[in-house]
Amino acid sequence: MAGRKNGLGRGLDAFFPDRTSVVKEPARKTITKTVKTEKKSDVAEKQTNPTVAKKQTADSKTGAMIVKISSVEPNMDQPRKQFDEDALMELSESIKQYGVLHPLLVSDKKDYYEIIAGERRWRAAKLAGLTEIPVIVKEFSEQELVEISLIENIQREDLNPVEEAMAYKRLIDEFHLKQDEIAERVGKSRTAVTNAMRLLKLSEKVQQMLIDEMITAGHARAILSIADKEKQESIAMKVFDEKLSVRETEALVKRMLEPPKTAKKSKFSSAEDAIYESLEEKMKSIMGTRVQIHRKKNDKGKIEIEYYSKDELERIIDLFESIG
Template sequence: MAGKKSGLGRGLDALFPEKTVQSKPKIVKTVKEEKKVEVDTKKSSQQETSNGERMMKISMIEPNREQPRKKFDEDALQELSESIKQYGILQPLLVSDKKDYYEIVAGERRWRAAKMAGLKEVPVVVKEFSTQEIVEISLIENIQREDLNPVEEAMAYKRLIDEFHLKQDEIAERVSKSRTAVTNSMRLLKLDSRVQQMMVDEMISAGHARAILAISDLEQQYNAAMKVFDEKLSVRETEKLVKSILTPTKKKPVVSNPTEDAIYESLEEKMKGITGTRVFIHRKKNNKGKIEIEYYSRDDLDRIIDLFESIG
């Protein structure tokens, strides 16, 4: 299958068949078989359109537990539910016959919203797929709708490689993305699991995460991600942070002079008495330096400013 080209990269419209799977009625012999006949009768009574679309009871449909998307936005589902109440489902669900039920191949978001809207039936197209095709179709649909978070997308690519032995360029062709995009996506799985969860929770973006990837130590990755979140750093600022972590600047040791130290400590105490807050004098070469004055509230800042203005 890995070497075979499919039409999946052309979009989901090409997947809807002209013919659907027909169920054959069975002869009633036992109570168990009688129930099967009842299910088959329900199937055969469903009216099909020329493109294979039919209405099906929503209770006969179940989601695919292995589909790439794990997280659904409740607010977005509610909006879609309201739209379905007003206009109905505009695109049928793509499902696969599992004998006892029908499994969703594409359209779980519509199915969830339809249940929220209280629909008893939904339009479907029934078609049989291999396990690999189901994974690919689910991945393509979610990518086209931009529904996957970066971690879900990367995990889906990894599954295609691990389980179905596809190469990255084959995956790229199927999902209509560049090989570089697929590679960069999968690199995110090298991040600490806590950082991956921060992406899922939208605490940091994929751009932030890719910058943090330059750090190999997992604990440092997490600490950097927390700093990005806490300080609301941009991607460019994150890149600078990572650079500073990887190549810390070496500070030249300051030669201590006990006499000078005592003088500067005395000056710090004197200024502290004036401002009412902590004061630090940072010395540099050639008698240069800077004075750092702390304040603990907006009132503190206003008071210190008033103090300096009164001196002038």
């Protein structure tokens, strides 16, 4: 990992070998000509030529183009799908005061500019009421676009675990990259990429709970040991309802995966076994958890009540107190 920028493989700089010069060099004549006060003929030309309408002036300080914010649109295929509204509002307040300090990276789609990196700034700028925004135009292959979006979002820790896993999957499915190649590009270990992609084996409902932060990635990885999708959802809901820790979730899953113990030959008659099984079921329905009656000779024995978290133990104690 030595020598990697920002600790992320090649980082964004790998896509910009002349990144410093991009900012310092004068912009091309076709896009940097300062717009004069508009005449009626100019307005008419803009209405008939959308390419003219979307291009504005060059910022001499950054080398970026200043374009109408309405001419910039997000990339529908970018990995990030969710944005924190509170964080966007904070950024918009900063933009109101200082403006957009870092230009957006965009590609020229003739009729509009498509965001390659900087959608969060674009959204915040719209919230701040800006009508113009600085952009730098670059052209990349489809694979590079996915990689840039993925790297930028990982650098800012903006992706939820499912979005990150889906981005890795797209690089594999569409561009035939191997997991070690992806790991190199985003500056993560191959194991981290593999573990991230395993989350896609969860049911869609559990994935959505992870996106909605009802459970954590640690909980999700523990639940992955269960192959049955319905059982995954049942455990995930139990984790959420009872606020189980990751360790408690791992213990719960381990108990579920343990093979059933071989039943010992009963010392009692089948009629007595049926009675005690009925009593166990009755107590289970009352307690809301697993109950076992262990019988001994001379009508003695013990009752075993299982609980899976501190909250569940307190619930059982409250149940006993209410009976008393």
